[in-house]
Amino acid sequence: MAVTSESVVDVCARSRAASLRLGGIDPAIRDRALLRAAALLRSRTAEIIEANATDIEAARGQGIEGALLDRLSLDAERVEAMAVGVEEIVALPDPLAEVVRRETLRSGIEMKQVRVPIGVIAIVYEARPNVTIDAAALCLKSGNAVILRGSSSAAASNAVLAGIVAEAAAEAGMPSGVVELVAGGGRGELAELAQQKDLVDLIIPRGGEGLKRALEEVTEIPVLYAASGNCHVYVHAEADQAMARAIAVNAKVQRPGVCNSAETLLVDSSIAAQFLPDALAELRSAGVELVGDERARELAGVEVGGATTEDWDTEYLDLKLTVGVVDGVDAAIEHINRHGSGHSEAIVTGSAEAADAFTRRVDAACVYVNASTRFTDGFEFGLGAEIGNSTQKLHARGPIGLLELTTTKYVLRGDGQVRG
Amino acid sequence: MAVTSESVVDVCARSRAASLRLGGIDPAIRDRALLRAAALLRSRTAEIIEANATDIEAARGQGIEGALLDRLSLDAERVEAMAVGVEEIVALPDPLAEVVRRETLRSGIEMKQVRVPIGVIAIVYEARPNVTIDAAALCLKSGNAVILRGSSSAAASNAVLAGIVAEAAAEAGMPSGVVELVAGGGRGELAELAQQKDLVDLIIPRGGEGLKRALEEVTEIPVLYAASGNCHVYVHAEADQAMARAIAVNAKVQRPGVCNSAETLLVDSSIAAQFLPDALAELRSAGVELVGDERARELAGVEVGGATTEDWDTEYLDLKLTVGVVDGVDAAIEHINRHGSGHSEAIVTGSAEAADAFTRRVDAACVYVNASTRFTDGFEFGLGAEIGNSTQKLHARGPIGLLELTTTKYVLRGDGQVRG
Numbered sequence: 061m062a063v064t065s066e067s068v069v070d071v072c073a074r075s076r077a078a079s080l081r082l083g084g085i086d087p088a089i090r091d092r093a094l095l096r097a098a099a100l101l102r103s104r105t106a107e108i109i110e111a112n113a114t115d116i117e118a119a120r121g122q123g124i125e126g127a128l129l130d131r132l133s134l135d136a137e138r139v140e141a142m143a144v145g146v147e148e149i150v151a152l153p154d155p156l157a158e159v160v161r162r163e164t165l166r167s168g169i170e171m172k173q174v175r176v177p178i179g180v181i182a183i184v185y186e187a188r189p190n191v192t193i194d195a196a197a198l199c200l201k202s203g204n205a206v207i208l209r210g211s212s213s214a215a216a217s218n219a220v221l222a223g224i225v226a227e228a229a230a231e232a233g234m235p236s237g238v239v240e241l242v243a244g245g246g247r248g249e250l251a252e253l254a255q256q257k258d259l260v261d262l263i264i265p266r267g268g269e270g271l272k273r274a275l276e277e278v279t280e281i282p283v284l285y286a287a288s289g290n291c292h293v294y295v296h297a298e299a300d301q302a303m304a305r306a307i308a309v310n311a312k313v314q315r316p317g318v319c320n321s322a323e324t325l326l327v328d329s330s331i332a333a334q335f336l337p338d339a340l341a342e343l344r345s346a347g348v349e350l351v352g353d354e355r356a357r358e359l360a361g362v363e364v365g366g367a368t369t370e371d372w373d374t375e376y377l378d379l380k381l382t383v384g385v386v387d388g389v390d391a392a393i394e395h396i397n398r399h400g401s402g403h404s405e406a407i408v409t410g411s412a413e414a415a416d417a418f419t420r421r422v423d424a425a426c427v428y429v430n431a432s433t434r435f436t437d438g439f440e441f442g443l444g445a446e447i448g449n450s451t452q453k454l455h456a457r458g459p460i461g462l463l464e465l466t467t468t469k470y471v472l473r474g475d476g477q478v479r480g
Numbered sequence: 481m482a483v484t485s486e487s488v489v490d491v492c493a494r495s496r497a498a499s500l501r502l503g504g505i506d507p508a509i510r511d512r513a514l515l516r517a518a519a520l521l522r523s524r525t526a527e528i529i530e531a532n533a534t535d536i537e538a539a540r541g542q543g544i545e546g547a548l549l550d551r552l553s554l555d556a557e558r559v560e561a562m563a564v565g566v567e568e569i570v571a572l573p574d575p576l577a578e579v580v581r582r583e584t585l586r587s588g589i590e591m592k593q594v595r596v597p598i599g600v601i602a603i604v605y606e607a608r609p610n611v612t613i614d615a616a617a618l619c620l621k622s623g624n625a626v627i628l629r630g631s632s633s634a635a636a637s638n639a640v641l642a643g644i645v646a647e648a649a650a651e652a653g654m655p656s657g658v659v660e661l662v663a664g665g666g667r668g669e670l671a672e673l674a675q676q677k678d679l680v681d682l683i684i685p686r687g688g689e690g691l692k693r694a695l696e697e698v699t700e701i702p703v704l705y706a707a708s709g710n711c712h713v714y715v716h717a718e719a720d721q722a723m724a725r726a727i728a729v730n731a732k733v734q735r736p737g738v739c740n741s742a743e744t745l746l747v748d749s750s751i752a753a754q755f756l757p758d759a760l761a762e763l764r765s766a767g768v769e770l771v772g773d774e775r776a777r778e779l780a781g782v783e784v785g786g787a788t789t790e791d792w793d794t795e796y797l798d799l800k801l802t803v804g805v806v807d808g809v810d811a812a813i814e815h816i817n818r819h820g821s822g823h824s825e826a827i828v829t830g831s832a833e834a835a836d837a838f839t840r841r842v843d844a845a846c847v848y849v850n851a852s853t854r855f856t857d858g859f860e861f862g863l864g865a866e867i868g869n870s871t872q873k874l875h876a877r878g879p880i881g882l883l884e885l886t887t888t889k890y891v892l893r894g895d896g897q898v899r900g
Contacts, residue, residue, distance in 0.1 A: 425889065454682065470861070479730060
């Protein structure tokens with residue numbers, strides 16, 4: 061565990077040393093550490109809440125309120141939820157157990173490509189103490205050393221929480237340095253962390269676009285972004301319209317503040333006159349602000365504002381939706397590939413041909429036929445807890461779960477082979 | 481195909497359009513394009529050699545000679561080898577055929593995680609016309625659009641070669657723009673290419689450290705480096721010493737100019753007096769210049785220079801070797817994790833325990849027991865042609881073959897599921 065006076069480099073060096081000692085550590089030790097962490101969360105709930113109260117008071121003093129303050133706040137129920145979350149991660153299959161490839165080479169060498177931890181993972185996040193536990197648990201379960209770079213406004217809470225995981229890890233026999241906390245001393249400290257390319261293997265930011273841009277400018281280390289989502293629902297000519305309406309409403313309304321909610325509804329021109337009035341009325345009555353193109357506005361039946369050029373590229377994360385009319389599946393695919401962020405895209409159709417074209421040619425992490433984009437999620441996908449959703453194409457695309465926190469290593473055993 | 485007057489952005493935009501039309505293209509079309517390219521290479525050999533002669537003449541005029549000139553030169557035999565190489569790539573399994581994961585989710589949605597092309601891949605390389613064909617063939621086989629950024633000193637050869645692949649692709653029914661050539665107009669053009677993050681998904685440089693650094697400074701696009709290798713052979717106390725000698729000599733001498741050759745020999749202190757004299761004599765007689773630490777020099781029996789601090793971190797790519805004496809497997813692992821580049825590392829030992837510690841704790845793409853590091857290679861690993869070896873931990877580690885030129889996409893089919 062870091063003490064405040066220590067430099068970021070020293071913290072990273074200790075993480076690297078720990079990660080090298082973690083190589084091939086018994087899965088039972090990893091699980092024991094996490095179960096002990098869950099137990100300590102429960103037995104030290106009062107201490108956690110007390111530390112959190114300090115953070116809350118300071119935040120109130122700085123005028124922080126509403127959703128931000130709520131995210132920072134812990135109570136007994138939320139601590140219990142963190143403990144349960146850790147136990148759920150323990151119950152997931154060991155991501156290091158897989159042998160990806162096994163082959164006897166023509167040289168007679170026995171080759172195995174095995175899964176191994178990435179090494180040292182830094183998680184950079186905002187004032188949400190539960191991320192401290194989530195991120196640490198996922199990294200430890202996958203055999204990685206973790207550097208937690210929380211927000212200074214959650215410093216007291218994070219110190220107790222990270223201390224609990226570090227203590228549990230030590231008790232279970234993991235090397236010291238496996239869980240490190242960097243308190244969150246502003247952008248200078250972040251830049252220093254982001255430049256330790258010999259000591260840190262991967263940075264995962266969990267936060268908004270501002271954090272992402274700040275990192276992009278300074279980092280020399282690979283970054284896995286939990287990405288934004290500009291997601292579309294396209295209602296094809298041969299859609300079941302009741303199904304399409306339910307999917308469009310769910311994708312927009314059920315939880316508008318998350319990345320897998322829809323921001324644009326595209327409707328085929330051949331059914332727009334029939335589909336739009338009821339669907340848009342339902343969206344309006346759910347409190348959704350609507351903007352659209354000319355054709356959508358004409359057929360809407362309800363008030364729809366004019367969509368600006370920016371609207372088509374905007375992730376509202378709010379009860380607002382852009383509505384467009386397109387001529388056929390090709391036009392829909394083209395629109396989505398131009399404006400989408402490659403997160404989650406849906407077609408509603410009864411046509412196997414249209415579904416096939418859409419799933420083949422839409423360039424996104426998750427492509428849906430006749431289902432809501434809201435299903436993009438590690439738990440829904442049966443992968444367990446996740447650390448976000450990636451729209452990158454390299455290394456991880458879609459939910460970033462335990463497997464995505466690993467890399468591979470080739471282990472080759474011979475009996476004296478030399479190359480001729 | 482690019483014409484010289486076109487901007488890099490226009491070329492990249494055409495590649496992106498082609499890549500979007502490639503989504504889910506029939507493997508038979510990809511293979512047909514490549515077989516046609518192989519046929520055209522053979523039927524247009526004279527034209528290729530004529531274009532190459534122009535490049536050779538210009539290179540001679542600039543005083544280029546020796547190995548550089550040899551790499552640039554094509555003759556009938558080398559063109560035939562390129563055609564055979566393309567046919568070998570055709571014969572490899574389709575990397576897009578794999579369904580990585582298939583599951584019925586608790587929501588009833590049918591989920592498939594399928595392999596898809598990365599999209600647009602730019603290959604940046606030096607004056608080696610054969611890379612034009614290799615790289616284009618690997619990208620097309622894996623369903624990617626490719627931007628070839630060759631060297632201006634191979635411009636005439638590359639124009640004919642890339643033209644042949646583009647012609648073959650068009651004849652097979654692939655979209656135009658699937659193979660693009662950027663002539664190689666210096667670092668400014670490279671910087672422009674490296675900034676097209678909306679149009680290019682991945683850059684793979686094939687060249688020296690200078691090219692790597694030039695790219696690192698300017699790129700906004702993910703880069704997969706075909707990396708340098710500072711590889712070690714460690715002779716453990718319980719090694720078969722004849723085997724160890726053969727492996728050390730092979731790893732250093734058989735082809736010293738490549739990344740998987742050894743640069744450092746570590747010998748356990750308990751057997752150094754017995755092992756070093758014969759082994760070093762054999763290396764000396766093979767023309768290897770030796771430098772070493774104090775203990776190695778004392779026991780060497782032959783002349784060994786003093787190793788500088790830099791020697792331990794240097795990839796000589798030449799007949800030079802650093803020799804060190806270490807106390808036990810832990811010290812060897814620590815030395816390798818500190819100085820190695822994470823490429824290929826070998827232990828020679830009869831001890832299962834030492835082999836196990838070494839393979840678990842050495843942090844490298846390829847870890848060998850009782851075999852030469854020289855086996856790190858796509859063909860030797862049974863993966864077929866490769867585009868280099870990666871020491872990165874993200875996305876690809878080890879040989880960069882066809883599979884590493886793909887990403888995945890989740891395709892989810894429901895019957896109206898919405899999230900509750």
